[in-house]
Amino acid sequence: MASSDPGVQELLTATQDLLAAVRTAPLRLQTPRLEHARAIQREVTDQLSDFVIPRLTQLDAPMLVVVGGSTGAGKSTLVNSIVGRHVSDTGVLRPTTRTPVLVHHPDDAAWFASNRVLPDLKRTGENPHEVYALRQVSSPTIPAGLAILDAPDIDSIDVGNRELAEQLLAAADLWLFVTSAARYADHVPWDYLRRAAERSASVAVVLDRTPADAVEDVRRHLARMMTARGLSDSPLFTVRESSVNRRGMLPFDEVGQIVLWLQELAADVVGRRTIVAATLHGAIRHDVFRSRDLADEIEEQAEAAEALVHDVDTIYRRAVEEVASAATDGTVLRGEVLARWQAFVGTGEVLRRLEQTVGSWRDRVAARAVRQVDPQTVGSAIGQGLHLLLVEQAERAAEETARAWESEPAGRALLDEHRGLDRASRELAARAERLAREWQEFVQGLVAEEGEGKKARATAVSTGVNATGIALMVAVFAGTGGITGAEVGIAGGTAVVAQKLLQAVFGDQAVRDLADRAAADLSARFEALFAEEADRFRRLVPEPKSVRAAQRDLRKVANRADVVRLATDIRRPTIQQEGV
Structure with missing residues (x-):
């Protein structure tokens, strides 16, 4: 029969809360004192569940x-x-x-x-x-x-x-x-x-x-x-x-x-209750002290989790920044992409005629674009360039994170348990390819949307929505920060051609808005892709804030159990016993 004493009931609730907090203490990471912490956890859990709580549930058992x-x-x-x-x-x-x-x-x-x-x-x-x-x-x-x-x-x-x-x-x-x-x-x-x-x-x-x-x-x-x-x-x-x-x-x-x-002893109800009370009070006090010790040990878990998560966040944030920089400093316009774009617009011809009227220049560019190269080939090269950039950066980020984790006991244990973390995920290549394709579709949609209901629509159609979209992509990628030597002039000319083509179709302000929206969307896709890659590491580590919260909660419930223990007198037998 459970005790009807409110103090005993409060003490029972307090120790049950303590048991729950101890059982769920976050001890996942392989830290130097992990086994010591788990030994404390087992010790307190066993005594609370085997003795303290059953005894408080029925003091007269x-x-x-x-x-x-x-x-x-x-x-x-x-x-x-x-x-x-x-x-x-x-x-x-x-x-x-x-x-x-x-x-x-x-x-x-x-x-x-x-x-x-x-x-x-x-x-x-x-x-x-x-x-x-x-x-x-x-x-x-x-x-x-x-x-x-x-x-x-x-x-x-x-x-x-x-x-x-x-x-x-x-x-x-x-x-x-x-x-x-x-x-x-x-x-x-x-x-x-x-x-x-x-x-x-x-x-x-x-x-x-x-x-x-x-x-x-x-x-x-x-x-x-x-x-x-x-x-x-x-x-x-x-x-x-x-x-x-x-x-x-x-x-x-x-x-x-x-x-x-x-x-x-069996016949002496008062003496037996005194023995039980002394042991029970001592056990709860001991469990409170050991729970506080366990809370101290969780500090090591929290610090390890913070260090590992910091490594992941720092390296993958840098990877996103490097990808975003490479996507807007001309790096993507190298090699095959640059060659396809030049073939598409005939950069040299256009540069010689820039001082002609905008209408005449636009007509010539449109005609040349249509007759020389299918814009799909340029789009394909852009997709391949983006894909290669993303895969290279994802591989580098995974390798750097694995190296950083290797320097920590907790990180080494996770790397040993989860092989292959030092490489990008198997799905990365397909996701990068899908990202490039979906972004290009987004850009084409922007171009089509901007041309709707405007005078520029006829021009956009004559030039080709695909061609205009390709020009917008090039405008986003254009720049000279990543290109040196003779390529500077080429890249500059490439950017000018794309810019002039877009201005001729939409006007200056619209071009700026379109480029900003296209760049922002691309950046968001980069962040989402690399967040998924970083999550391969993050999900192996308990959230540092939750570890800290568990540590605070454990100390709180331990202190509560001690306060209630000191305020509760469980030595007095029940009325029914006194009459035995």
Whole structure:
């Protein structure tokens, strides 16, 4: 039953929001500290989903006692002896506990079978052989209101076992930590116990397999170590080294103290709630701190995303500028395009007759254009020139971006994962060809539109809409910035011819407007084409602004959860419990 306490409900909502923010933390880029950040993410996610949220959902649910410890400490034998029946495998082969075993009273089966507790762990029923899953066992020898879980070894040679042990210990209301006289001073157990103290987790320690003549000395030393590490209030039980009976159980004299303590704990509603509250508060505080750590780690992701996106934007913006410059500085009018245009209008002839009347000049140009060369051949050359320019610049931009990314760990990882980014996309050639064709159609449409309903219409038709459109394209491309030497005069003459032809047909102002519209449309098409090419890189990188936003949101919800935790008292049992 969910608590009706408004404070508890508010705390539940706050921790659910924290879980959502942690789970969705943007950790996509291969940065130097990525694995560390993901470890924090798993740690917080596991504890919130396995323990904090299920416990806040039902504070009065049975208490989960997780038995953890080092390899060979005798955990499974101890669990079997406490339960009074064989529920967990024992033996000399390591690791012994591959499938964690949860033993509970039959009346509590529904709670532990639900996905509210350890939701990510598959339940195996009575199957003892399925690894990394949870096997549930009902036993009337376990008091109602309490369950015991035998976890894998914390120092197992199996990485999966170690990770599962950490997950289970983080989901415990109470740790029953088992060590031995031979292993109690080892680093690994004390690293776990230190972390338990940092989280204010409730812990009881069992000193197992202790020779009778060493009990006092070892127990005294262990107690001092516990005090020095903030565990002075934790119960300490001693189990002497003993032979097991034919059922593999330790003598009751050795485990009876633990059995009685667990029974008393199950019967003590107030004491049990106090233990749960202390562990819960400590877990939430720890998760808040670690969430803040995770938010700090996201800074590296944000900086990496900003650097990668900056590389893409800078290089492709420069590519667009270079294409636009090449398209208006005469570069496109070189080679085949220039030769076709000269053949089309007969530049030398026209230049010699520029001082003739405009009407006479226009008629001569129109007649010569019609009789010498089909304007389609000039348009085809222009299309090919544009196509070549776009492909060359797209290839160069892809290569430069790949080189820039290669200098960053995140970029190198993306390049390794997505081969071929250092070349333009496969579709680029077809898109460039379509761009040139559609722009030429746009220009021809401008010419036809401008000639509609004007006196110039008859002239445009006599000259040919296609021919006039070609002249407008040349006017857009004309200039001397990219041509040197003898070509300067040729290009200049080429520009003059196109300009005079258009002025004769439409007039000065109309020509300027037409050229501006044609150039603006061409520039927009360049930008769209290169934006698509840049998107091949951009879509692999999280949007830097969204990474920053996620970082801010994580800090915000973490701070909110901490404020609500400090304001909420969850130690007091419910009224129904107090009457039990």
